[in-house]
Amino acid sequence: SQTIHQWPATLVQPVGSPLSLECTVEGTSNPNLYWYRQAAGRGLQLLFYSVGIGQISSEVPQNLSASRPQDRQFILSSKKLLLSDSGFYLCAWRTGGNEQFFGPGTRLTVL
Amino acid sequence: AQSVSQHNHHVILSEAASLELGCNYSYGGTVNLFWYVQYPGQHLQLLLKYFSGDPLVKGIKGFEAEFIKSKFSFNLRKPSVQWSDTAEYFCAVNAGRSGYNKLIFGAGTRLAVHP
Numbered sequence: 001s002q003t004i005h006q007w008p009a010t011l012v013q014p015v016g017s018p019l020s021l022e023c024t025v026e027g028t029s030n031p032n033l034y035w036y037r038q039a040a041g042r043g044l045q046l047l048f049y050s051v052g053i054g055q056i057s058s059e060v061p062q063n064l065s066a067s068r069p070q071d072r073q074f075i076l077s078s079k080k081l082l083l084s085d086s087g088f089y090l091c092a093w094r095t096g097g098n099e100q101f102f103g104p105g106t107r108l109t110v111l
Numbered sequence: 112a113q114s115v116s117q118h119n120h121h122v123i124l125s126e127a128a129s130l131e132l133g134c135n136y137s138y139g140g141t142v143n144l145f146w147y148v149q150y151p152g153q154h155l156q157l158l159l160k161y162f163s164g165d166p167l168v169k170g171i172k173g174f175e176a177e178f179i180k181s182k183f184s185f186n187l188r189k190p191s192v193q194w195s196d197t198a199e200y201f202c203a204v205n206a207g208r209s210g211y212n213k214l215i216f217g218a219g220t221r222l223a224v225h226p
Binding site for chain 1: 162
């Protein structure tokens with residue numbers, strides 16, 4: 001069966017520091033992968049999605065970037081974190097039936 | 112651009128009460144519609160989905176939702192809620208060819224069920 005992993009689970013970083021969040025999927029090949037940010041009272045905001053290695057689509061211009069170095073690996077990065085980057089970051093992958101399955105998430109706090 | 116509106120941000124019910132959470136979307140073409148649930152401390156999980164066919168879809172744990180195309184709505188219902196239904200509920204739409212790979216989520220509704 002397919003599983004999705006995210007790490008770290010929680011992260012506290014100072015403003016201006018770099019960020020790297022990792023997402024990996026097991027049990028499937030060539031998945032569509034997604035990064036969302038969940039902010040309180042604002043639902044889930046799609047940040048990036050990827051249909052294959054090296055293919056990244058950005059939904060919202062911001063301080064973050066994404067990369068897909070391997071088929072089942074999706075990385076969310078920032079060179080310099082802002083206070084507004086705090087939130088809960090979710091990775092998801094999509095089945096052929098257009099359902100998306102979500103990982104456990106990373107709680108990021110920028111101080 | 113597609114958007115999803117959930118009308119109730121917070122709902123408080125007593126056990127055995129009936130539940131209806133509103134969801135409206137803005138898109139005139141073919142849509143796939145979803146309700147996801149996030150229980151405290153758990154992953155976001157798929158509750159039910161509509162792709163085509165019978166507009167009344169049944170999901171897990173006694174939930175159902177009705178797709179009304181003329182109203183651009185996909186409301187979630189449960190006849191009798193339980194304390195274990197306390198969670199945050201998200202409506203989402205996957206719309207059209209150009210947006211076929213993306214889910215647009217509503218802001219979510221926090222449901223608290225009191226015993």
